Amino acid sequence: MREAVLKTTELTKKYDHKVVVDNLSLEIYQGEIFGLLGPNGAGKSTTMNMICSIVKPNSGTIELLGKDPLKHKYEVNSKVGYIPQELAIHGNLKAWENVELFTSLYGLKGKALREAVDTSLEFVGLTEKRNLYVKTFSGGMKRRLNIACAIGHNPELLIFDEPTVGIDPQSRNFILEKIREINKKGTTIIYTSHYMEEIEAICSRIAIMDNGKVIAIGTSEELKRMVSEDGNDITLEEVFLTLTGKKLRDYGEQA
Numbered sequence: 001m002r003e004a005v006l007k008t009t010e011l012t013k014k015y016d017h018k019v020v021v022d023n024l025s026l027e028i029y030q031g032e033i034f035g036l037l038g039p040n041g042a043g044k045s046t047t048m049n050m051i052c053s054i055v056k057p058n059s060g061t062i063e064l065l066g067k068d069p070l071k072h073k074y075e076v077n078s079k080v081g082y083i084p085q086e087l088a089i090h091g092n093l094k095a096w097e098n099v100e101l102f103t104s105l106y107g108l109k110g111k112a113l114r115e116a117v118d119t120s121l122e123f124v125g126l127t128e129k130r131n132l133y134v135k136t137f138s139g140g141m142k143r144r145l146n147i148a149c150a151i152g153h154n155p156e157l158l159i160f161d162e163p164t165v166g167i168d169p170q171s172r173n174f175i176l177e178k179i180r181e182i183n184k185k186g187t188t189i190i191y192t193s194h195y196m197e198e199i200e201a202i203c204s205r206i207a208i209m210d211n212g213k214v215i216a217i218g219t220s221e222e223l224k225r226m227v228s229e230d231g232n233d234i235t236l237e238e239v240f241l242t243l244t245g246k247k248l249r250d251y252g253e254q255a
C-alpha cells in the first residue's frame, strides 16, 4: 500500500464568513509530484499555508508525515520545505546569507550549516553569485535562490507555490529539471502553478481546485477522459476551463 505523506480530512478555512477552503480531504503519497491547479482565489495558497502551519484551519485535520503538525510543530515542519509564491528573500543580504538565514531556522549549525548552504547554492547554479547582494539579481536568479533557501535541511516534502512566475523559459526549464532531480532522490513534491504545460510535464497526479474544493483528481490522461471520451483530442487547459468555467474570478461576486 502506498504511504500517505500528507492527509487532510475535511480541512476548512474561513475568512470573515467566506469559506475559502471547503471540507478538503486529500491524500498525497510518498514519491509523488502532485500538481494543484485552480483559478485565482480557488484556495490553493491557503491550503499550502495550512499544511505548513502558517495559517490555522477553522476545522478539519492535517496528518503530515504521520503526525499532527499542530501538535508536533518542530518535528514535522523540519521535514518540510516551502517555496512561497511571494519571494521570501532579502535584497540587502548576499545570496549565501539568505540561504544561511533560512536554513538555520531548521536547526542546522556550524559545519553542517555551511555545507548545506554550499550544496543548496550549487544545486540552483548560484555558487558563483554567492557573494552578490540579492537586490542585484535577475527575476530568475531570485526564484532559484528562493528554492535554495528551502532545500538545505533535506526536506521529505517540498511544496512549491507558483515557483516560475515571471521568469524566462530557460530559468523555468532549469527549475523544472531541478524539481525532477529532487523528486528522483525520494522527496515528495506538491506543485501549484497556472502553467498547464508545466503541471502536465512534471506531475504524476493532478487535482483541480475551485471555490475551495477539489473538483477533479487523477493523472493528466484521467482528467482528459473526464471531459472527452478518448482523451486524445483535448488539452489540459481545455479540461480546466470545462470544469471551472470561463468566468473571471478576480471580480468576485459582481462578475
Ligand SMILES: Nc1ncnc2c1ncn2[C@@H]1O[C@H](COP(=O)(O)OP(=O)(O)OP(=O)(O)O)[C@@H](O)[C@H]1O
Pocket: 015, 020, 038, 039, 040, 041, 042, 043, 044, 045, 046, 047
Ligand atoms: N489573509 C486573508 N484574509 C482574507 N482573505 C484572504 C486571505 N488570504 C486569502 N484570502 C482569500 O481567500 C481566497 C483564496 O485565496 P488563495 O490565495 O488561497 O487562492 P489561490 O488559489 O492561491 O489563488 P491564486 O491563484 O490567485 O494565488 C481568496 O478569495 C482570497 O482573497
